[in-house]
Amino acid sequence: MDYKIKDITLAPKGNLQLEWAAMHMPALEEVRKDFLKTKPFKGKRISALLHVTKETGMLMRCLKAGGAELALGAGNPLSTQDDIAAALVKDGVRVYAWKGESVAQYNESISKVLDFDPDIIIDDGADLHTLAHSKKADVSAVGGTEETTSGIHRVKAMEKDGVLKYPIIAVNNANTKYLFDNRYGTGQSTVDGIIRATNIFIPGKIAVVGGYGWVGRGVAMRLRGVGARVIITEVDPFKALEANMDGFDVMTMDQAAEVGDIFVTATGDIDIIVGKHMKKMKDGAILCNTGHFDVEVDVKALREMAKKRREIRSSLEEYTLPNGRRLYLLAEGRLVNLGAAEGHPSEVMDLSFCNQALSAKYVLENSGSLENKVYKIPDEIDRMIASIKLKALGIKIDKLSDKQQRYLSQWEYGT
Ligand SMILES: NC(=O)c1ccc[n+]([C@@H]2O[C@H](COP(=O)([O-])OP(=O)(O)OC[C@H]3O[C@@H](n4cnc5c(N)ncnc54)[C@H](O)[C@@H]3O)[C@@H](O)[C@H]2O)c1
Numbered sequence: 001m002d003y004k005i006k007d008i009t010l011a012p013k014g015n016l017q018l019e020w021a022a023m024h025m026p027a028l029e030e031v032r033k034d035f036l037k038t039k040p041f042k043g044k045r046i047s048a049l050l051h052v053t054k055e056t057g058m059l060m061r062c063l064k065a066g067g068a069e070l071a072l073g074a075g076n077p078l079s080t081q082d083d084i085a086a087a088l089v090k091d092g093v094r095v096y097a098w099k100g101e102s103v104a105q106y107n108e109s110i111s112k113v114l115d116f117d118p119d120i121i122i123d124d125g126a127d128l129h130t131l132a133h134s135k136k137a138d139v140s141a142v143g144g145t146e147e148t149t150s151g152i153h154r155v156k157a158m159e160k161d162g163v164l165k166y167p168i169i170a171v172n173n174a175n176t177k178y179l180f181d182n183r184y185g186t187g188q189s190t191v192d193g194i195i196r197a198t199n200i201f202i203p204g205k206i207a208v209v210g211g212y213g214w215v216g217r218g219v220a221m222r223l224r225g226v227g228a229r230v231i232i233t234e235v236d237p238f239k240a241l242e243a244n245m246d247g248f249d250v251m252t253m254d255q256a257a258e259v260g261d262i263f264v265t266a267t268g269d270i271d272i273i274v275g276k277h278m279k280k281m282k283d284g285a286i287l288c289n290t291g292h293f294d295v296e297v298d299v300k301a302l303r304e305m306a307k308k309r310r311e312i313r314s315s316l317e318e319y320t321l322p323n324g325r326r327l328y329l330l331a332e333g334r335l336v337n338l339g340a341a342e343g344h345p346s347e348v349m350d351l352s353f354c355n356q357a358l359s360a361k362y363v364l365e366n367s368g369s370l371e372n373k374v375y376k377i378p379d380e381i382d383r384m385i386a387s388i389k390l391k392a393l394g395i396k397i398d399k400l401s402d403k404q405q406r407y408l409s410q411w412e413y414g415t
Contacts, residue, residue, distance in 0.1 A: 187218025
């Protein structure tokens with residue numbers, strides 16, 4: 001079997017991680033048990049581009065239980081956990097990923113994942129969908145899925161331009177994905193990444209969060225939870241107002257640059273922190289990004305501007321500016337929660353990857369009737385995932401009575 005990873009002897013270590021993840025992903029386990037019986041992917045090939053974490057490992061095992069043959073690449077050059085990659089190769093997954101791939105190596109790995117001629121493409125950020133649409137005239141895939149907000153922007157742009165060659169399920173847009181993964185998952189794991197990279201004391205620090213979308217609000221909430229004073233920057237007046245009424249200071253990045261101790265970008269947009277902001281920052285300011293691509297902090301400008309660069313410790317680089325101030329960049333400006341920590345905890349990825357597994361099944365079973373468009377996962381599947389998770393957590397909820405249902409759908413009864 002073809003594969004390219006760092007070190008196959010790490011497999012036993014990876015298996016222990018996977019065992020630990022399995023304990024915390026009960027909903028995905030229910031899906032896996034069902035797949036084992038029903039084999040929805042029998043004889044089918046799936047190519048996936050996802051951060052190679054223990055949670056992705058559990059998704060691979062779930063799809064494999066469903067009969068799929070699998071090829072896997074990383075969602076980002078820094079996000080692979082090499083022990084998990086090794087364990088998955090031992091499971092029979094063609095993995096092309098290792099931590100610290102160069103951009104050229106990363107692109108080569110994605111090509112290999114696509115050369116597997118998949119029936120389904122699972123993606124996180126749409127690099128694989130984009131390659132599938134630009135590399136080959138005859139795309140083998142009959143459907144795909146997309147995990148994250150930035151990837152949804154890209155596949156929607158493809159849909160708008162009329163170039164999509166297969167239907168794509170927008171996994172990110174399921175309630176059981178963005179409400180939990182983007183908000184609570186990124187909230188916790190981003191703070192985890194900042195702490196692992198720096199081990200700084202957060203109480204009393206001024207943290208600036210760029211963007212108050214689902215990710216931004218999770219990060220802001222959790223930074224406040226560990227004692228930071230949080231400032232939000234936004235371009236959307238509703239989000240800005242919401243941040244204000246949630247009790248955060250709201251200002252422009254120009255204003256925030258002068259006062260922040262820790263900067264976190266979470267917009268999915270480009271050029272949130274650029275040279276003119278960096279020049280205003282305090283000595284010792286920490287910069288990181290938790291949006292999908294490394295375009296939010298202008299790392300090129302920082303490198304060009306700096307007169308000195310040192311690597312202080314893993315995931316922590318020091319740049320000395322001509323004004324003598326030192327700025328500290330985490331995880332090279334790539335996703336800090338995956339570059340400097342391990343990504344989201346298993347409990348929250350349990351929901352996201354139930355969505356991935358069931359979306360892959362759905363798009364395969366319905367490829368004949370779906371158009372080459374971006375679809376939301378059907379509401380009944382989204383609800384079913386929430387119900388499975390509640391059951392796994394031992395939480396019961398009330399049910400609408402017939403009388404309540406009638407009341408909620410009538411107009412006659414009022415005051
Ligand atoms: N780190 C992770 O593990 C992880 C997890 C999920 C999503 N993401 C990524 O995080 C990013 C944000 O995702 P989301 O779901 O919160 O998206 P979202 O659309 O809900 O929020 C983005 C917010 O950024 C704001 N914004 C856009 N341009 C801005 C600018 N110039 N200045 C200030 N604010 C600006 C928007 O108004 C919006 O409120 C995406 O790139 C997404 O793919 C990362």
